[in-house]
Amino acid sequence: MQLRFRSLESRIVTLFLVLIVAVQVTGLMVIQRGIDANARQAISGELNNGAKVFRRLLEQNAQNLRFGARLLARDTAFVAAIGNNDEGDRATIESALENSGRRIKASLSMLINDERKITATTNPVQSAGLQKMALSMLDAAEAADGAIGIAIVDHRPFQIVAMPVKAPITIGWIVMTFPIDRQLANDMRQVSSLHTSVLTRDQQGHWLSAGSTFVGPSAQVVVDQLQALGKETPTGPFDLTVETAQYSARVMSIGEDNGQTASVLLARSIDESTADYRRLERWLVALTLGGIFVSALAIVFTAKRIAQPISALAVTAKRLEDGDYKVQIDSRREDEIGALAHAFDSMREGIAKREQEIRRLAYWDTLTNLPNRAQFVLLLNDALLEAQRRGEGLYVLMMDLDRFKHVNDVMGHTFGDALLRQVAGRLQLLLANRRQSSAQVARLGGDEFAVLLPAAGLDAAQLMAADILQALETPLSLEDQMVDIGAGLGIAGYPDHSDDGETLLSMAEVAMYAAKQRTEGPVVYDAAMDKSSAKSLSLLTELRHAAERDEFRLYVQPKISLETGKVVGMESLVRWVHPERGNVFPDEFIPFAEQTGFIRILTRWVLEKSAELCRELTSRGHHLKVSVNLSTRDLLDQDLPAKFADLLTRYKLTSGSFCLEITESAIMDDPVRAQHTLERLSAMGLDLSIDDFGTGYSSLAYLKRLPVNELKIDKSFVLNMENDVGDTKIVRSTIDLGHNMGLRVVAEGIESEAVWRLLADLGCDQGQGYFMSRPIPADQLFGWLEKWRAPVAVATPVVEVDVSCAK
Structure with missing residues (x-):
């Protein structure tokens, strides 16, 4: 039975096993704590009962002593012998004391006369040690017909009984003692199953053993551990460790004699007390492990019932992904997984049909x-x-x-x-x-x-x-x-x-x-047919790279007032500095850019650079109107007016800063859309110019409706004016037409002073050409403006303009 790591089946098994193990272990721990608490509570009860039993044993011994002493004290012969008080009767007294003590297992029997002196004893040495304690009990014994006490002799505790002898007045006292030693401890062990140790403690706090059911060194271990507890003896149960065995113990004081105390330590083996509980605990552990094993089998079985159909559906989905729609899906189960399988099967059929239709539509x-x-x-x-x-x-x-x-x-x-x-x-x-x-x-x-x-x-x-x-x-x-x-x-x-x-x-x-x-x-x-296509594709790629690598350069050609010689504007032109071909002329890439739509990117680039130049000119005191050429695709862009408005706002320029030049052919490609765009641009205040006028195919009636401000005469009519009367007539007619329509007329292609003079005489307003300046890089314009001088015959200040391009 193998479970893949991180599979759904393994996750289900792991989750439920962890839950079951956690519940079972938690329950087992709770039961163990309960067993321990119950065992401790039972041991504490046993120790309490053991203390009562031990006191009862002491009382029984005391009663036996008291009964034996009373019998002797009331014996007539014994009383008579005491009363005679001669040497012959002394042997009788000692014999009676010995016989009576032997019957009740007393360790000492002695007679104290009415003068409170020991007159007879069965153990002279012990009598000397007990004399003081015995004399202190005589008054109480006479008053209560007997007294019982605890005496400690040579660190050994004794039960002592004093009984008065009356005839009928008190003529003496019988004193008997019973040792509290290992024998009593053994009796206690037999009665209660508790280990019993009889202990004494001297005035310096040292514990000594007087008898114990612990054998050999174990008895001394008990004394040592008690000694380690210090001067304060615990009042309740406490733990002892004797030869690796754990005991719960209790110390009970049974008497005091001249600063010394006699105590009994009762101890119960924890292991013995919890033996039945441990057997129960082992059963519980076995049941827990068995429950976990059975639960694990059930969980694995359930997980397989859940995960295997889902895994099969996943394999089916993979085959569907690979395009195999003939795979069969088992959907016979009546539960949710069966419903899922049925839905998968329906999805398979639907996908197969749709893919067949998609293939038909695709191919x-x-x-x-x-x-x-x-x-x-x-x-x-x-x-x-x-x-x-x-x-x-x-x-x-x-x-x-x-x-x-x-x-x-x-x-x-x-x-x-x-x-x-x-x-x-x-x-x-x-x-x-x-x-x-x-x-x-x-x-x-x-x-x-x-x-x-x-x-x-x-x-x-x-x-x-x-x-x-x-x-x-x-x-x-x-x-x-x-x-x-x-x-x-x-x-x-x-x-x-x-x-x-x-x-x-x-x-x-x-x-x-x-x-x-x-x-x-x-x-x-033929391979020769395809060269132009490859060249065009290469050119488009290079144009895009040129825009990304900033290979384009802005050039300008000044526009001069022919009447006054003032610089009134400039036309923005674009040049391409190719890293391998060098300078690429506009005729080589502008037509292709117009065909492919790349011309819009070029126009946007020229407008941005022209706006930057215009702003810099204004900051230096030069106010020139910038002319920019628009292509057919630019005119068809309905967002062109909005783009211009954004450009003017960003560079803080007025709409009079620009003059937009449009060719006749560009207008006629889509006259309606072109006129709509031009009207919106004109409404913004931008000047509009018809470029290369005279080479297109527009009608004058349609031209009259356009919102233009300027006509530019194509250079083909200007270049040879001084030598060709026909060209001069065409230029004159164009100037007159433009003025009659209220338009400004600009001539391009002026390459000599004579053509300048001729155009000025014909009333042409402005001109541009190689005679004044070739197209120059934009950054060289400032130097050219400082050097420009109009022809001598034209008296005018240098570089004065009449149109502002700044706010």
């Missing part, structure tokens, strides 16, 4: 029921492996329908979907008629289709491509409408071009776009 086109691009790539890769194994060729045909976007725009998407279904059906019919059972047609997306031709050569692929184009050239009839479509078709194959499916498909796509440009029928892929 099949729902409109035409043809394989989609993902499925086509899988089929292509499989066909490539088979072609490599057999040493055969394989070709891919990719086509893109002509004029499909126009059909969608004019007839609607529903009509376009029906058109795509007819094209798919026509392609399938063509392959069936050509008995190309192994060929596969697919819709890759939009109006793009592809055909896979396994086991085919280039001639067969070109022949099939020609048949496809011919089939598509036949007009289609939809909803009483005849639709004439065509297609651009590209061809790529193995082993001529590539052995990778995705690459082969990409090559066919390149050839297809080349075919659409040439309109000369199907085109077979």
Whole structure:
């Protein structure tokens, strides 16, 4: 029976085992404490009873002594012998004392006369030690017809009885003693099962043993432990250790004689007292261990009943994760786990159905029921492996329908979907008629289709491509409408071009776009076609890296008032300092940035740098209007006005700080959205300028509605004005048109003083060009402003401006 660490089964077993063991051990400890407390309480009771029993033994001995002494004191012959008081009667008295003492086991018998002197004794030595105690008891004995006391002689305690002899007056006293020694202790041991030690304590506090049921050194150990307790003798039970055995003991005082005390120590073996309890305790331990073992088996069984089905469900879930939806789940149990298994089984069926539908949606086109691009790539890769194994060729045909976007725009998407279904059906019919059972047609997306031709050569692929184009050239009839479509078709194959499916498909796509440009029928892929694509991809990557690595530089070209020679503004331009190519001219990357959408990042960068420059110019006393070019994508950005407002706020600039230049073609790509954006920018107070005016295709009527402030004449008309009368006429007409519309006119491309003079005579407001300054780095503008001098004929102060760009 193995349990995996940290598994659900092991956690259940561990938890319940810990709980059961804790409960059982706690109960056992409580019982043990109860047993110990009950044992102590029982021992204490035994010691109390033992003290009563010992006192009772002393009383019985005293009564025996008293009875024996009374019998002798009332014996007529004994009384007569005492009364005669001659030598012959003295032997009779001593014999009577000895015989009477022997009967009652007295250790000493003596006679004290009426003069209170010892006249006869059975033990002269002991009599001398007891004389004082005996004489002190005579008055009490005469008054109470006998007296009992405790005497200590040579550190040994004795019971002493004094009985008066009367005839009828008191003529003497009989004194008898009984030793309190080991014999009495043994009697106590037999009666009560208590170890008994008779002890005396002298005036200095030293304990001495007078008799004990403990044998040999054990008796002395008891004395030593009592001595170690000090002068204060415990009044209640206390523990003793005798030869590794534990005893509960009690000391009882039985008398005092001349500063010495006589005591009895009663001791009960704890081990003997708790023997029955210990047997019960061992049974309890055995029952506890047995209960834990049985509980452990039950817990393990229960845990397996719970955890194993869950583990099986976990394995099933793993197989479901791996895509195996045929696994069977046992849901026959009627409990909650059975309900969980049933829910798992229902989930398995649901997931299988949904995944089947997802696969259909992922790999099949729902409109035409043809394989989609993902499925086509899988089929292509499989066909490539088979072609490599057999040493055969394989070709891919990719086509893109002509004029499909126009059909969608004019007839609607529903009509376009029906058109795509007819094209798919026509392609399938063509392959069936050509008995190309192994060929596969697919819709890759939009109006793009592809055909896979396994086991085919280039001639067969070109022949099939020609048949496809011919089939598509036949007009289609939809909803009483005849639709004439065509297609651009590209061809790529193995082993001529590539052995990778995705690459082969990409090559066919390149050839297809080349075919659409040439309109000369199907085109077979050529490596020369793909260089521009790779170059474009590389350029986009490098542009992104350039933004991240701060490789762009801001350049500016000053704008001059042609009438006064004042510097009134500047146009912001961007340059790219490539770490390997060096300076990259704008004509090389700006058009590509506009096509890919990267132009928005460039525009945002130019605006930020221009705002920084404008703020720095203002701080130095130069107030110039900054012109920035906007692309078509910038105009289509509906958030552009909000971005400008944020820029002006952050750099603390007024809206008059900027003039935004827009080309005519950018406006005409989406006139409605462009006009909406321009109106919002104009409402903010920004100047708007039409750049490269004269080269676009806008109508004057539409131009009149735009909220622009400035026209920039394209440099192609300005460069050769002094030599070409036609260019001069165009420039004059443009200036007049701009002024008639209330617009400021700016000429770019001024490269000589003569062109400056000519433009000034024609009334042109401002100009920029190489004659005044080439585009220069932004950080060199301050030096240029200090050095700028207008032509001599133009009398004007240097670097005075009339437009502020600061608050």
